[in-house]
Amino acid sequence: MHSPMEQFEIKRLLDFKFAGLDVSFTNSSLWMIIAVILATGVFVMGMRQRALVPSRLQSVAEVGYDFIANMVRDNVGEGGKKYFPFILTLFIFILFCNVLGMVPYSFTPTSHIVVTFAMALFIFVGVTVIGLARHGLHFFSLFVPKGVPFVLLLLLVPIEIISYFIRPFSLSIRLFANMLAGHTMLKVFGGFVVMMGLLGGWAPLAFIVVFTGLELLIAFLQAYVFAILTCLYLNDAVHLHH
Numbered sequence: 001m002h003s004p005m006e007q008f009e010i011k012r013l014l015d016f017k018f019a020g021l022d023v024s025f026t027n028s029s030l031w032m033i034i035a036v037i038l039a040t041g042v043f044v045m046g047m048r049q050r051a052l053v054p055s056r057l058q059s060v061a062e063v064g065y066d067f068i069a070n071m072v073r074d075n076v077g078e079g080g081k082k083y084f085p086f087i088l089t090l091f092i093f094i095l096f097c098n099v100l101g102m103v104p105y106s107f108t109p110t111s112h113i114v115v116t117f118a119m120a121l122f123i124f125v126g127v128t129v130i131g132l133a134r135h136g137l138h139f140f141s142l143f144v145p146k147g148v149p150f151v152l153l154l155l156l157v158p159i160e161i162i163s164y165f166i167r168p169f170s171l172s173i174r175l176f177a178n179m180l181a182g183h184t185m186l187k188v189f190g191g192f193v194v195m196m197g198l199l200g201g202w203a204p205l206a207f208i209v210v211f212t213g214l215e216l217l218i219a220f221l222q223a224y225v226f227a228i229l230t231c232l233y234l235n236d237a238v239h240l241h242h
Contacts, residue, residue: 004187008111008180028115031107035096043092064092068227075231079238090119091227098179098219102212110222111179113172120172123230131237142240171229175222182215 014025046061054062068088072080080087094110101108109115131139143160144153189204189211 004184004191007107007183007187010112027107028109028112031100032093032097032109032115035093035100035109038100039092039096064088071228072231075228076235076238080231080234083234087227087230090123090230091223094119094175094226095220095223098223099216101179101183102215102219108179108183110175111183113176116172116176117168119226120168123171123233124168127230127233127237130234131240134238135240139237139240142236167233171226175226178218178222182211182218186211186215 011027012024013027013030016023016025042057043061043064046055046057046059049055049058065088068091069084072084072087076083097108097110100106101111131142143157143164145156145160148156186208189208
C-alpha cells in the first residue's frame with residue numbers, strides 16, 4: 001500500500017536553475033496555476049454578460065464578490081476599500097487550491113508550509129509597511145495597551161510584540177495543518193476500504209463519504225479564516241486598534 005504522505009510529495013515537472021537556485025516547475029506550481037486559471041474563468045465568464053437575471057455562474061461570482069466586500073467593510077471599515085482586490089484574490093486563490101485538492105490524483109498546494117508561510121509572510125510584511133507608512137513611529141503604540149499601569153506594561157509589551165511577530169507562523173500553520181491532516185485522514189480510511197474489501201469496507205467507506213463533505217466545509221472555512229485574519233491585521237495597521 002502507498003503511504004498516506006505520498007500524496008504530498010513535490011515532484012519536478014520541468015527542471016530549471018537560476019543563479020544557483022532550484023526554481024523548477026513542480027506539481028505544486030501546476031496546480032496553483034490551474035487554481036488561478038479556474039478562478040479567473042469563473043469571475044470573467046460569470047460577469048461577462050452582467051445580466052439583470054443572473055446565470056448560475058454569475059450568481060456564484062456575485063456572491064463571492066459581495067461576501068468578501070462585506071467582510072472587508074465590517075472588519076476594516078471604509079479605509080479598507082483599497083485592499084479589497086487583494087483580500088478577494090487571496091480568499092479565492094486559497095479556496096480553489098483547497099477544493100481542487102479534493103479531486104482524485106490532484107495536488108493540494110496549501111498542504112505545504114512553504115506555500116502558506118510565503119503568503120502569511122507577505123501579508124505580515126505588507127501590513128507592517130502599511131502601518132508604518134500611515135502612522136510613522138506612532139505605529140509602535142500598537143504594542144502598548146491603553147489604560148494599563150506602567151508595572152503591567154513591563155509584562156504586556158513583550159507579550160504584544162511576541163504575539164505580533166508570531167502572526168505569520170500561526171496564520172500559515174493553521175491552514176497547512178488542516179489541509180495536511182484532512183487529506184491524510186481520507187487516505188488512511190481509503191486504505192482501510194482496500195484492505196477490508198467490499199464486504200468489510202462499508203464502514204470506512206461511509207466515513208469517507210461523510211468526511212469528504214466535512215473536508216469541503218473545512219476548505220471553505222480555512223480560506224475564510226485566512227482572509228478574515230488578514231482583514232483584522234489590516235484593521236490594526238489602518239486604525240491602530242488595541
